[in-house]
Amino acid sequence: MIPTVHVDRDHRGQGRYTLTDTGSGHIWGVCAEAEGLFREPRRETYELFGWVPDGSEVRGWVGSRVWLVPEDRTLDAWLLEDVESLGQYPGTDGLVLTGLDDYEGTPEGHQAPVRLHDGYRWLGSCREFSRVLPPEQTEPPLVLRGLAPSDRLRRALATGTRRTLDLEEVWLEIRDDRGEPLTDRLLRPKVRTWQPSSRRTDLIDLELDGYLAPVPGYARPVWERWLAGPPDAPGAWTRLETRQRGAWLDLVRERGCRLKHQDRQAERAYELDGRHITDEPGLYLALGEAVNGPGGYFGGCLDALVDCLRGNFGYTGPATLVWRDAATAREHLSRVLAPEGEEYDLVALVIDVLTEGGMHVTFK
Incomplete structure (x- = not known):
């Protein structure tokens, strides 16, 4: 009973x-x-036949998001998340990757050449790939x-x-x-x-x-830090590697969207510390702390940034953002890749979005 x-x-x-x-x-x-x-989440395994790397060997953790782009463009690019490489099997031309399928999964029966990139650089190409079906679990x-x-x-x-x-x-x-x-x-x-x-x-x-x-093993230290309470000083994320920064940003976003923010008066000046913006999560983490303090949220992608600039996230335009050490972000994020592989300047786009939202950006 x-x-x-x-x-x-x-x-x-x-x-x-x-x-x-x-x-x-x-x-x-x-x-x-x-x-x-x-x-650890259940991971899918893929074998890429006829693998030809673009540059250095692809081994270990590859990226939070890896896009597979059919070279014939008959299909849209599809996504693998949190991708790891087991390297090439000795004596073969195949590369083995593990990762998490996005919600759409990969196309069945696709046997044409595919190129891969991690959002920052092209990784290589293969003549075809196959999914290795795991045992029932x-x-x-x-x-x-x-x-x-x-x-x-x-x-x-x-x-x-x-x-x-x-x-x-x-x-x-x-x-x-x-x-x-x-x-x-x-x-x-x-x-x-x-x-x-x-x-x-x-x-x-x-x-x-x-x-x-x-919650996978690499994210557990991030969760344990946040479960103890939000950070009381800015920059607690700066020593983390990219996928841990991504886990940190996920919690910042989920917590930030639950908080009730009181929008501040217009004409306020914000200061962004750009020294550690070496990847996309770092960009949004630094911006969030610039506007809303330690552990603060102010967008996790371009669309979310637009929403934050419209109000209810602590900001009222017009205002000024002083971006210090912007050269770091420009070095790492001025030539990133869209899902289909087109190159674009993420820093320039963020500045454009901020400007359209009433944020005057200056640099020091």
């Missing part, structure tokens, strides 16, 4: 993780530990340990039917140590099993099946 535990909105601050129904807003339960959130459950269940969840578990154990669609809301919202994950879970928790007699350990986008 599950003890009765009343969970309401005032109970959110007592746990890091809150399981909330997306439709009704009902809180299924609150807990302090979610086992299975931090693990069972996704591990998400285990909410020490969960304080709501009355509704308690009744569902006591009934134990397939219908009552299907929670349909829920948010796993995640808060930092200060009790402030940080991020969330959308789940469509079914209860696998539950048992009384060793933590307290009124709590349970709940196992849920259902797709969960896990």
Whole structure:
């Protein structure tokens, strides 16, 4: 028998993780530990036959986003995320990559030559590629340990039917140590099993099946830093490598879009520290801190930057942005590649967007 535990909105601050129904807003339960959130995601494997590199060997981590561009242009470019290279098999001309498919996946049966780039440079080309089908794998459950269940969840578990154990669609809301919202994950879970928790007699350990986008190992230190609370000084991200900067930017964006920003008065002057803008995440992290302070958000792509300039993110135009050490960004981001491989100047585009949004940009 599950003890009765009343969970309401005032109970959110007592746990890091809150399981909330997306439709009704009902809180299924609150807990302090979610086992299975931090693990390596399932990766797809690809073999690229007839690989010819453009320059140096492609090995190790390749990039957060790698675009495959059919040379005959019969198809649009498609995307692999968080790509790693296992190198070329000895005695063969094939390169092996692993990565995460984007939501559209790769085209089936495409056998024409393909070129690859990581958004910054061309990596090479192959005459064709194939996906190596992995063995069937069972996704591990998400285990909410020490969960304080709501009355509704308690009744569902006591009934134990397939219908009552299907929670349909829920948010796993995640808060930092200060009790402030940080991020969330959308789940469509079914209860696998539950048992009384060793933590307290009124709590349970709940196992849920259902797709969960896990937090990979490289991002875990970033999450642990943010779970302790937002940074109190600018530049905490500057020593991170690109994909960790990307994970940092994801949390900055998700947290920033939840905050209620009070727009400041016009004619304000902002200062952007450009010394560490060596990649695209660094550009938006530096810009966010320039406008909204340590850990601040002010766009994570060009479209999002346009939205931020329209208001509700702390900014009111006209204003001035003093960009220090802009040469660093120009060195790294003035010749980047669009998905289809066209070269463009990201720094110039950002300046244009800022200018159109009422931000006068000067350089020092």
